[in-house]
Amino acid sequence: MTEAASPSVIEWERVSFAYGAVTALQDVSLCIHYGELAAVMGPNGSGKSTLIKLALGLLKPDSGRVRLFGRDVNDFDQWGRVGYMPQVVNGAWQDFPATVSEVVSLGTYSGVSPLGIFRRSERADVLAAIETVGMTAYRSRRLAELSVGQQQRVLLARALVRNPDLLVLDEPAAGIDVSGEEQLYAVLRDLSKDRGMAIVIVSHDIGAMLREATTVACLNCRLVLHGQPHDLTVDEMSTLYGAPVDVLIHDTAHEFQGALHRHR
Amino acid sequence: MPAILQYEFMLRALAGGVLVGVLAPILGTFVVLRRLSLIADTLAHVALMGVAIGLASRFLPTLVALLAATTGAIIVDQLRARGRVPGDVALAVVLYGSLAVAVVVIGLAGGFNVDLFSFLFGSILSVAPLDLWLLAALAVVVLLFVGVFFVDLAQMAFDDHLAKVSGVRTDRLNLALAVLTGATITLSMRVVGVLLIGAMLVIPVMIGLRLARGLRAAMATAVLAGVLSAVSGLTIAFYGDISAGGAIVLTAMALLILANLWSRLRHRRRTADV
Numbered sequence: 001m002t003e004a005a006s007p008s009v010i011e012w013e014r015v016s017f018a019y020g021a022v023t024a025l026q027d028v029s030l031c032i033h034y035g036e037l038a039a040v041m042g043p044n045g046s047g048k049s050t051l052i053k054l055a056l057g058l059l060k061p062d063s064g065r066v067r068l069f070g071r072d073v074n075d076f077d078q079w080g081r082v083g084y085m086p087q088v089v090n091g092a093w094q095d096f097p098a099t100v101s102e103v104v105s106l107g108t109y110s111g112v113s114p115l116g117i118f119r120r121s122e123r124a125d126v127l128a129a130i131e132t133v134g135m136t137a138y139r140s141r142r143l144a145e146l147s148v149g150q151q152q153r154v155l156l157a158r159a160l161v162r163n164p165d166l167l168v169l170d171e172p173a174a175g176i177d178v179s180g181e182e183q184l185y186a187v188l189r190d191l192s193k194d195r196g197m198a199i200v201i202v203s204h205d206i207g208a209m210l211r212e213a214t215t216v217a218c219l220n221c222r223l224v225l226h227g228q229p230h231d232l233t234v235d236e237m238s239t240l241y242g243a244p245v246d247v248l249i250h251d252t253a254h255e256f257q258g259a260l261h262r263h264r
Numbered sequence: 265m266p267a268i269l270q271y272e273f274m275l276r277a278l279a280g281g282v283l284v285g286v287l288a289p290i291l292g293t294f295v296v297l298r299r300l301s302l303i304a305d306t307l308a309h310v311a312l313m314g315v316a317i318g319l320a321s322r323f324l325p326t327l328v329a330l331l332a333a334t335t336g337a338i339i340v341d342q343l344r345a346r347g348r349v350p351g352d353v354a355l356a357v358v359l360y361g362s363l364a365v366a367v368v369v370i371g372l373a374g375g376f377n378v379d380l381f382s383f384l385f386g387s388i389l390s391v392a393p394l395d396l397w398l399l400a401a402l403a404v405v406v407l408l409f410v411g412v413f414f415v416d417l418a419q420m421a422f423d424d425h426l427a428k429v430s431g432v433r434t435d436r437l438n439l440a441l442a443v444l445t446g447a448t449i450t451l452s453m454r455v456v457g458v459l460l461i462g463a464m465l466v467i468p469v470m471i472g473l474r475l476a477r478g479l480r481a482a483m484a485t486a487v488l489a490g491v492l493s494a495v496s497g498l499t500i501a502f503y504g505d506i507s508a509g510g511a512i513v514l515t516a517m518a519l520l521i522l523a524n525l526w527s528r529l530r531h532r533r534r535t536a537d538v
Contacts, residue, residue, distance in 0.1 A: 056429045079431030086425060096297060097473050097482040107421050109430045142477060158426075223401060 007200035015064035039213035083159030129161040139221035277388040277515035280496030289486035292465030297421035310336030313362040320373035337446035386457030386509030457509035
């Protein structure tokens with residue numbers, strides 16, 4: 001099997017991408033492996049989301065290759081192995097009538113099903129995924145009635161319902177309070193350690209990323225830094241963001257430095 | 265037997281109304297949730313261009329309109345898929361372009377006549393047996409399409425990117441949805457009229473979204489509202505001797521107002537309980 005020969009889950013090989021004349025990524029090579037909880041960080045416009053979209057086949061690179069589980073992403077068809085949680089935009093699903101169970105059951109998709117209109121949404125795997133994110137009490141509520149943080153948990157359940165090998169999360173903690181954030185990362189830690197799931201998180205939350213991630217990739221159109229969180233210094237992070245990090249991240253600055261000291 | 269059921273043209277109009285009442289909200293559910301409501305109006309005007317060409321060349325206007333709307337749907341979908349122009353701008357360009365062609369052709373052919381009037385506003389007298397057969401065939405195709413691809417379409421309506429990452433072939437389904445919407449709009453013209461068919465794709469769906477919990481329930485409610493509006497509207501048009509399209513859409517509007525009131529009342533009662 002190709003997967004056995006290549007243990008990487010996602011591999012970007014010398015990837016470049018531009019939106020018209022604006023370069024988003026230049027010559028980026030990066031690998032994500034099983035059991036890795038990888039944080040992708042960088043300032044706005046640094047190409048974080050582009051990197052993710054290339055990995056998911058939503059964009060095609062101008063040059064270079066992207067492989068998912070050892071296969072070129074253009075030929076990849078085992079999408080059941082990939083869970084994706086996009087950023088929640090406030091009000092995006094205001095009119096969407098689906099309940100929490102219905103939204104999560106959309107994630108169980110496994111190809112065209114005759115009479116899919118009659119498929120039940122309250123299957124065991126759907127209920128289990130809803131329970132994993134602690135939303136069981138809300139499963140019959142309409143998505144639009146929930147807060148942004150709750151909607152994010154529903155989307156996480158949707159991404160988890162097929163028990164994927166790779167989980168990609170775009171700003172998963174935005175709009176979640178401190179205790180919700182701790183719950184979220186507890187779930188992700190278990191998935192990564194116990195199930196060996198590869199998890200990629202795009203985030204601006206430097207403190208949380210340095211605390212939770214096993215590897216950190218810092219982008220600024222190019223791959224500026226890549227390594228374990230304790231390899232990164234405050235100066236390197238400040239250079240990346242083009243501003244002193246403790247100003248940029250406000251109240252998490254102490255957490256960030258604390259994390260560095262702890263690891264050293 | 266009531267007078268309304270003693271005329272063959274009225275039975276045909278009612279059958280057509282029921283089919284439009286079922287078809288338009290089913291496709292409209294996906295159109296509205298994807299915020300593409302303008303697509304209905306755009307394709308209606310492309311169909312109008314087809315009607316104008318058909319009337320001027322004395323060739324079956326419905327078939328020419330069907331051809332035009334299908335081609336228009338493909339063009340609109342391609343413009344949207346390539347993403348070079350924003351979706352609403354692409355739709356607006358196609359809408360006004362085809363309306364301009366329609367106006368020129370109508371002018372060259374000697375101006376408005378009764379036939380064109382019935383295409384614009386719908387008429388209970390104009391539903392021909394061929395229109396009915398085409399509508400029935402289309403209904404079979406649409407019901408099969410939505411039945412088989414419901415989960416795929418629901419995914420796309422929820423989030424296009426998420427659908428793609430789940431393995432849904434969004435490009436093909438988008439095209440199929442656009443073509444079927446174009447066909448539905450064209451064949452519904454005789455009953456509701458070009459200018460008002462967009463309303464049948466949008467208003468019953470809004471009623472469904474107000475009242476129902478769950479996507480399937482919302483679609484079923486929308487269909488119910490669509491059929492109810494069509495049948496009551498046609499009945500009112502028959503007895504009141506008014507435009508069929510206008511009567512149908514005004515009935516749908518009245519139902520929407522009732523649905524809004526009901527939904528607000530329910531919400532208030534629920535907050536009072538808490």
